Ligand SMILES: [Zn+2]
């Protein structure tokens with residue numbers, strides 16, 4: 565069963581991968597190579613998030629003997645159940661993501677999305693009972709989305725959905741308050757800034773994955789997961805391209 569799942573996910577991933585990127589040039593170093601997205605050297609040199617908190621995926625500076633919780637998760641247990649985020653938000657991942665979302669250079673996001681697809685596919689092959697019923701892209705306030713032109717979380721959710729065959733929805737959760745920018749705020753201020761920001765428009769299915777590009781303090785994920793659980797969701801996880809160090 566697991567073998568069949570693995571084979572199926574590999575075939576779907578290969579199909580999606582082959583249709584998404586332009587061949588011939590590395591999107592990070594511009595070197596010519598036989599392939600798509602990132603050249604093998606850049607792919608190997610990416611900052612992968614191998615050592616992390618088992619619940620919020622906060623990067624850890626050491627390799628623990630067994631899965632551990634970070635201080636923040638011990639002090640304030642999050643409402644989300646787990647996080648899959650294969651990369652650290654460091655060079656060149658930070659540069660690729662910021663050009664992807666602010667300059668709409670979608671080809672720069674593709675190789676990172678493929679890495680997330682692979683991480684998620686591996687996880688689901690090993691833990692098929694944790695397969696979500698629906699993917700929810702972290703919602704952006706409509707005014708902000710109009711200004712930016714697109715919500716990168718929707719772009720990522722759409723490609724994940726195509727790859728793993730789980731539907732995605734932009735209607736189940738709405739962002740009703742724009743709030744001020746989260747950067748520069750401490751934990752309490754971030755949570756206060758997000759109070760009442762999300763409206764759940766219907767009864768959510770039991771298992772949900774929230775999709776985002778970068779997970780920073782996790783304040784947005786905490787508030788959104790709590791809102792979904794209050795509305796009836798049983799398990800909420802977060803899938804993001806990259807995690808900041810703190
Ligand atoms: Zn390269």
Ligand SMILES: [Zn+2]
Pocket residue numbers: 617618619620621622633634635636637638
């Ligand atoms: Zn943690």
